[in-house]
Amino acid sequence: xxxxxxxxxxxxxxxxxxxxxxxxxxxxxxxxxxxxxxxxxxxxxxxxxxxxxxxxxxxxxxxxxxxxxxxxxxxxxxxxxxxxxxxxxxxxxxxxxxxxxxxxxxxxxxxxxxxxxxxxxxxxxxxxxxxxxxxxxxxxxxxxxxxxxxxxxxxxxxxxxxxxxxxxxxxxxxxxxxxxxxxxxxxxxxxxxxxxxxxxxxxxxxxxxxxxx
Numbered sequence: 001x002x003x004x005x006x007x008x009x010x011x012x013x014x015x016x017x018x019x020x021x022x023x024x025x026x027x028x029x030x031x032x033x034x035x036x037x038x039x040x041x042x043x044x045x046x047x048x049x050x051x052x053x054x055x056x057x058x059x060x061x062x063x064x065x066x067x068x069x070x071x072x073x074x075x076x077x078x079x080x081x082x083x084x085x086x087x088x089x090x091x092x093x094x095x096x097x098x099x100x101x102x103x104x105x106x107x108x109x110x111x112x113x114x115x116x117x118x119x120x121x122x123x124x125x126x127x128x129x130x131x132x133x134x135x136x137x138x139x140x141x142x143x144x145x146x147x148x149x150x151x152x153x154x155x156x157x158x159x160x161x162x163x164x165x166x167x168x169x170x171x172x173x174x175x176x177x178x179x180x181x182x183x184x185x186x187x188x189x190x191x192x193x194x195x196x197x198x199x200x201x202x203x204x205x206x207x208x209x210x211x212x213x
Contacts, residue, residue: 005143005144005145005147005179005183006144006179007143007145008143008144008172008175008176008179009141009143009166009169009170009171009172010141010142010143010144010150010160010171010172010173010176011139011140011141011142011160011161011163011166011171011173011197012139012140012142012150012153012158012159012160012161013137013138013139013158013159013161013195013197013198013201014128014136014137014138014139014153014156014157014158014159015136015137015157016136016157017128017129017131017136017156017157018155018156018157021121021125021152021155021156021157022125022128022129023118023121023122023125024122024125025082025118025119025122025123025126026117026118026119026122028084028085029082029083029084029085029090029119029122030082030083030087031080031081031082031083031123031126032080032081032083032087033076033077033078033079033080033081034076034079034080034081034089034092035076036076038081038089039064041089042079042081042089042092042107043057043060043061043064044057044060045089045092045107045109045111046060046107046109048111048112066210067096067098067210067212078094078095078096079092079094080092080093080094080123080126080127082110082119082122082123090110090111090114090119091109091110091111091114091119091120091123092107092108092109092123093105093106093107093108093109093123093124093127094106094107094127095127095128095130095131095135095138096212096213098139098204098205098212098213099204099205099207099208099212101200101204102139102200102201102204102205102213103131103135103136103137103138103139104138104139104140104141104212104213105124105127105138105139105140105213106213108120108123108124108140108149110123115148120149120152121152121155124152124153124156125156128156137198137201138158139201139213140153140158140213141166141169141211141213144176144179144180144183147180147183147184150180150184150192151184151185151188151191154188154191154192154193159192159193159194159195160173160192160193160194160195161173161194161195161196161197162194162195162196163196163197163202166197166202166205167202167205167206167208167211168205168206168209168211169211173194180192
């Protein structure tokens, strides 16, 4: 558990992008696709501690095999890195068509030492602006320890989903709201919105036992 917060499920949906939230990358950084020889780097991104990354390598390998392996060329075309001036990856995110039907945001992460520089906002801007109108609504899965990202998602127009079950997972919104209220700035928490998921989404996420986002 990052920052001592429980590992609970939260789901969000964006029907219309709030273009006022969009920003460009700060100078010295650029966005490019993940290369095949960088798959290990990508797998380590969710974990700030190298020991944790090694501990979870089996999980990340299984996830890649279950969700991306049969579309490997598409994965490497979609998966993005933000890189520094020496082309070292310092952030990642991409949009993925899960269950062949719904657009989802995958593995949004900026290394801790680069947080607070506007890099995450710029990366999410790039991903969201790269989608067409037919790709909306856009969905994502997150946890309460990603409360800074949840504030960012809300800025872009994402609302929390209130349905009690999403596919194979329980939706822990009611349990997580007091947690978010305790850790988020009051104005950011008050700006959060909740909505019910559309029927086509709930049907799509129930078609497979494997969680694709």
